[in-house]
Amino acid sequence: MSKSLAWLWLVLVLAAVAHVGAVSWHGLPLQSDIMALLPREDGDDVIQRAKDRMLGALAERAVVLVGHGERGIARAQAEALGRRLAEAGVARPGVSVPTDAAIRRLGETYFPHRAGLLAEADRERLLAGDGAALATRALSQVYGFGGPADSRLLARDPFLLFPAFLSGVPLPGSRLAVDDGMLSTRDADGTTWVMVELSLADTPFALGLQRRLAAEIAAMRAAAPPDLRLLRLGTVFFAEAGARNGISEAAAIGAVSLAGVVVLVLLVFRSATPLLLTTAAIAVGLVTALSACLLLFGSLHVAAQLFGAGLIGVAVDYALHYFGQAFTQRRDPAERLAHVRPGLVLGLATSVLGYACLGLAPFPGLRQVAVFSGIGLAGAFLTVVLWFPLLDRLPPRALNPRVAGAVSGLWRLWAEDGHRRARLWLAAALLAVAALGTWRLEVDDDWRRQQRLPPDLVAEQAEAQRLIGFGRAHQFLVVEGGSEQQVLEREEELGRALGQRTGWLAVARFVPSAKRQAENARLVETALTAPHLESYRARIGLPAAPPEPPPPRPLEPADLSAAGGLPFLDLLVVDGLTHMVALDSGMDLEAVRNAAEGVPGVRFVDPTADMNGLLKTYRHRALALLALSAALSLPLLAWRYGWGGAVMVLAPAVVALTATPAILALFGMPFSFFGAMALVLVLSIATDYAIFCAEDRRRDPATLFAVFLATATTLLSFGLLALSSLAAVRAFGATMLVGVALAFILAPSVTRRRWNIPER
Known part of the structure; x- marks a missing residue:
């Protein structure tokens, strides 16, 4: 039966190898979007679509x-x-410079609707009853040098209101000017x-x-x-630098981790058999994990690849626990497996529970990490259980006396009454460190500090924005309404609330609402045409022109979109019921927020602040996942050790979880969502170590030595992530480094209790 299962597992592994090879024939499909690691907002679809449109337009x-x-x-x-x-x-x-044809189409779209188009300053004068000022201005343009007037325009727009409207359209400001068809500056x-x-x-x-x-x-x-x-x-340059750095770090960490495991196994076992079989377990875990991710997600995120490099140190644990039995007198491979199998099964179950809790996070990138790691561990476990007993030819050997003495000393520290004072000193030291660290503990939920922005690109971006002369703020306004006309009316109301402030772009500043167009036409007729047109024509000798029929309908945003020439305007339209208002980075954004609060249907959106708030929320949820993972592990442990024993087995993990953030705080590392997610895995690994210690009633040095080897390989993998240049990955790795080290030191404490389990 065991051989049949081993052959079946071989077939599945070969299928996974073939699948990965087929998918990656033309290059492995990798993702590098850092936003995929971040959560989607809950609930408000309108705001999310607006953010997606704004960020997507900038990213493209x-x-x-x-x-x-x-x-x-x-x-x-x-x-x-x-x-x-x-x-x-x-x-x-x-499309930096609109073509002549686009500009001509734009003018042809605007001109038939000129009766309802007024510059804001002209409208204010007419509302104040000062139509004479506009008539006087028109006279100065007619007789002035280089004015916009010609006989054809005067016949159809005698007061030259249309050129005034066009000159008042708030095109994005810039230091760049068109120089022979190219935008440039000196x-x-x-x-x-x-x-x-x-x-x-x-993308x-x-x-x-x-x-x-x-x-x-x-x-x-x-x-x-x-x-x-x-x-x-542009986003693409930062994305390329981040992806290149992430892939390089993943390769370096994976290489160092693998080299460390190889050297460690060779030094400890002095045989090629454990090395070859351990390498096989790691390779099977990685290829099955990769195949599963490609099947489920269609691609692999660079972050999953980076964290997956750390899988080497965890997947090798099962092989090390198995081969650790070579330092006992168990010669039969089946007997070795039988001794460690209960611990392997419980360890796998608690680890997979930890990764499953990690997968509950609303981060697509972290879901890939969870799937990659969970499937990879299961693959390594099955390789150990099904293949090792058939391939193991390693004879028993003696444990080095110094090593045996060292690990026996750790057993005795926790088990013997003579070391009670040492245990009290250790507990006191942990309490002191935890108290001091807690006092210095800071929380960092700013997602901008969770990524690394290359200094050269940041400097280039700052200089480019200075040369161009303007920069868009990350914040913007969202305007909603029951119809597109209501949205335009609310944008006009927003304009009144903002007063004389400049630096904001809204669709209504280019296309007034139908209501405003009708009001403008009546205002021109009553405050300008009726009282001043006849005398004005007489002064310039302009004959009366036959009246033109009004356009069949008011000007609409879709008309300008079809004409082209203002491509940025399309970016402000989410749909017919939702528009965005873009803000310049130089504006007083707090004043804009306050002004917008009094306008119905207008909301101020700050994506960075929203993301920081979400990271805070999900940091709290990650801590809740710790409690969930522990609660789910308790019944499994109670089945083996009883409820009191289950609590004892979890106790080292709880202490490690509590002390780790405090210890890191002493080194100036703040606590973040990514540190909280690492604690979920620390719980699983710490419980795993405690299980193997609890399974050994005789306190065999070989058992604790195998746990030490597992700790060393885990630190060589996940611990190396603490050297990453990406703050999120660094926080994850540092938490794993400290948490796993504490878990090893505390794991033998479970031997203070005698377990009612079968002795093997």
């Missing part, structure tokens, strides 16, 4: 500023860069900067696009004339 575009002291060189290199990226299939040119040091706006051919988190874009820009830099500078601005 990128900007490169090409600078040189010679204008011609800067322009030629900018053209070459745009052409090079387009030919490489990376990006197509953006800096104070004489450098000419030309902007190359790019529309990406794929900015596609690794293939990131690599091609980085390669093309690197090649451009290498072949560039002397003193040419490139400034990058």
